[in-house]
Amino acid sequence: MYLNRGIRPFLAPVRGGVAATAAAAVAAAGFSVGVAFGLASVTGALLRWGDGGAPAVAGALAATAACAAGRGVCLWVRDQLATATAARVKRAVRARVMDRIYELGPGHTWPRGRGGVQPTAVDGVEHLQGYIGFYLPQLLVSWAVPAVLLAVLVAVSPPVAAVVLVCVLTVPFAQRLWRLVLRDRARDHWDRFEAFADRVGDTVRGLPTLVALGAADRRRAHLAGAAEDLRAATTANMRASLGVSAVMNAAMSVGTAGATLTAALEASRGSLPLESVLLVLFLSAECFRPQQELSGYWHEGFHGIAAAGAITRLLETEPPVRDRPGAAPAEWAGPPSVAFENVDFTFPGAAGPALRGVSFAVPAGSVLAVVGASGAGKTTLGRLLLRDMDPDSGRVLLQGRDLADLSLSGLRRGTARVAQDVVLLSGTIRENIALAAGPPGPEADARVADAVARARVDDVAGQLDDGLDSAVGEGGRLLSGGQRQRVALARALAADARLLLLDEATSALDAENEALITGFLRAGRGERTMVVIAHRLSTVAHADLVLVLDRGRVAEFGPPGELALGQGHWARLVDAQRAGTGGVR
Numbered sequence: 001m002y003l004n005r006g007i008r009p010f011l012a013p014v015r016g017g018v019a020a021t022a023a024a025a026v027a028a029a030g031f032s033v034g035v036a037f038g039l040a041s042v043t044g045a046l047l048r049w050g051d052g053g054a055p056a057v058a059g060a061l062a063a064t065a066a067c068a069a070g071r072g073v074c075l076w077v078r079d080q081l082a083t084a085t086a087a088r089v090k091r092a093v094r095a096r097v098m099d100r101i102y103e104l105g106p107g108h109t110w111p112r113g114r115g116g117v118q119p120t121a122v123d124g125v126e127h128l129q130g131y132i133g134f135y136l137p138q139l140l141v142s143w144a145v146p147a148v149l150l151a152v153l154v155a156v157s158p159p160v161a162a163v164v165l166v167c168v169l170t171v172p173f174a175q176r177l178w179r180l181v182l183r184d185r186a187r188d189h190w191d192r193f194e195a196f197a198d199r200v201g202d203t204v205r206g207l208p209t210l211v212a213l214g215a216a217d218r219r220r221a222h223l224a225g226a227a228e229d230l231r232a233a234t235t236a237n238m239r240a241s242l243g244v245s246a247v248m249n250a251a252m253s254v255g256t257a258g259a260t261l262t263a264a265l266e267a268s269r270g271s272l273p274l275e276s277v278l279l280v281l282f283l284s285a286e287c288f289r290p291q292q293e294l295s296g297y298w299h300e301g302f303h304g305i306a307a308a309g310a311i312t313r314l315l316e317t318e319p320p321v322r323d324r325p326g327a328a329p330a331e332w333a334g335p336p337s338v339a340f341e342n343v344d345f346t347f348p349g350a351a352g353p354a355l356r357g358v359s360f361a362v363p364a365g366s367v368l369a370v371v372g373a374s375g376a377g378k379t380t381l382g383r384l385l386l387r388d389m390d391p392d393s394g395r396v397l398l399q400g401r402d403l404a405d406l407s408l409s410g411l412r413r414g415t416a417r418v419a420q421d422v423v424l425l426s427g428t429i430r431e432n433i434a435l436a437a438g439p440p441g442p443e444a445d446a447r448v449a450d451a452v453a454r455a456r457v458d459d460v461a462g463q464l465d466d467g468l469d470s471a472v473g474e475g476g477r478l479l480s481g482g483q484r485q486r487v488a489l490a491r492a493l494a495a496d497a498r499l500l501l502l503d504e505a506t507s508a509l510d511a512e513n514e515a516l517i518t519g520f521l522r523a524g525r526g527e528r529t530m531v532v533i534a535h536r537l538s539t540v541a542h543a544d545l546v547l548v549l550d551r552g553r554v555a556e557f558g559p560p561g562e563l564a565l566g567q568g569h570w571a572r573l574v575d576a577q578r579a580g581t582g583g584v585r
């Protein structure tokens with residue numbers, strides 16, 4: 001049986017359900033045998049009508065009808081059990097997949113973009129329904145039922161049983177062939193499906209840009225190419241699958257015909273009575289029925305195998321960071337001091353390091369501004385500070401303790417960030433802010449109210465019909481860039497974090513919002529340690545310390561006033577900004 005190793009653990013708790021489903025299907029097959037016996041007796045009784053067979057016909061008919069009804073009930077039970085079993089597995093798999101996505105965290109690089117994981121988490125888990133509910137139990141049935149029926153056939157006519165046995169044995173051969181043909185294809189098909197889904201998502205998100213650039217037609221052609229790729233892969237798989245189906249169907253036809261001929265031959269020799277001939281014909285057809293049904297489930301089996309492979313790969317992906325044994329919770333009694341000690345970091349697959357030998361120390365409760373040219377490593381430094389990833393060498397320290405020795409959940413409880421690309425979740429402004437405010441209740445409500453006031457989100461809400469209960473739309477697209485940033489800032493404040501990272505938080509702010517941020521930096525000093533990836537001199541002016549990065553190295557570090565007196569990078573950047581020829585980058 002082809003069972004993906006990632007899915008096996010989820011099947012253990014529902015083994016009983018799969019077995020019960022298969023048992024119901026086997027019971028249905030048992031009633032089919034009853035129907036076969038019944039029909040054979042009805043036919044025999046009809047042929048002997050002259051011998052006063054009316055009561056016998058009536059009895060046989062009643063027994064046949066009862067068996068047919070029993071079969072119907074068993075199939076109904078099978079479908080109920082299959083659906084319930086598959087639903088349990090899907091629930092468990094989905095929960096584990098979501099856990100894994102959280103564990104992979106913000107530091108994981110998705111090989112096919114973030115959109116590529118959606119088909120696995122949504123469609124992939126759905127595809128397990130048919131695979132686990134019907135395909136796997138049917139696989140058991142396709143062995144069990146022929147085995148039982150062959151035993152009955154041997155008792156009725158050993159030669160017919162021998163013919164049927166030979167043909168039934170082609171089925172495992174066909175299954176093996178199917179597995180060999182489809183194993184790699186299933187993965188390839190899923191990869192194309194994920195890539196296509198990611199591109200469609202990208203296109204929808206980037207539609208305004210595509211239209212503005214006049215590139216919509218080119219993108220459409222590109223998408224059509226990817227769709228054609230997927231169609232070609234699907235057709236090729238269907239062809240291969242149908243080829244294997246044809247082998248099975250041929251075996252079944254040959255088996256039924258062979259059984260009929262053998263039975264007829266035996267009847268002509270007088271060694272098989274007519275009723276037994278009929279019985280043999282019905283039973284040999286029943287022997288092949290489970291395999292016929294199995295081939296009907298192959299489509300679901302194929303998608304299930306492909307999905308199970310993708311789910312396994314996701315579950316086996318190693319997170320970039322995880323808790324070390326004995327990791328301790330971080331202490332958040334007050335704002336922490338922060339230090340980097342000789343930190344090197346290179347992104348997987350990157351040509352060169354993003355950070356090299358970075359060292360600096362920031363006292364608790366200070367504001368550190370990080371500046372530097374585009375690509376200098378500012379965002380990477382922020383990400384290492386919040387432990388999205390671990391340094392290749394060197395250490396990041398929080399209150400003198402290596403970040404890697406602290407538990408991730410404890411660390412995340414005390415940190416917050418307003419990221420470069422502010423992402424709001426679908427829902428209302430209030431819901432977005434409340435996300436960070438802890439379990440619902442009066443305390444969380446008070447935190448939200450305080451954050452709204454401090455980030456002046458009430459100004460934003462006042463411009464909207466439903467105030468704080470206005471929907472922000474997917475990703476926050478119903479709000480302006482500046483409004484989004486205020487909501488994101490409020491969200492970070494509601495988290496009441498002792499370590500706050502603002503990554504280019506001022507880039508989309510107007511003068512009023514910028515004043516809000518700088519005021520907030522001034523007021524927050526001492527309350528929390530803040531690291532600001534800064535663009536504007538006004539922001540940096542309120543920093544206690546400035547770190548200038550240049551191609552991944554620390555070019556300068558110190559209080560802004562002192563650095564401005566020198567002749568280095570910082571002094572040049574300030575002069576350039578004052579002269580209006582550049583930012584603080």
Ligand SMILES: Nc1ncnc2c1ncn2[C@@H]1O[C@H](COP(=O)(O)OP(=O)(O)OP(=O)(O)O)[C@@H](O)[C@H]1O
Nearest residue numbers: 109347350354372373374375376377378379380381
């Ligand atoms: N996920 C990634 N994979 C590979 N390389 C990356 C990744 N993210 C960033 N880099 C590279 O690391 C270097 C530092 O990038 P980083 O985003 O930290 O720069 P930055 O100073 O924040 O730039 P900007 O001001 O433009 O945002 C760059 O060379 C960038 O190309």
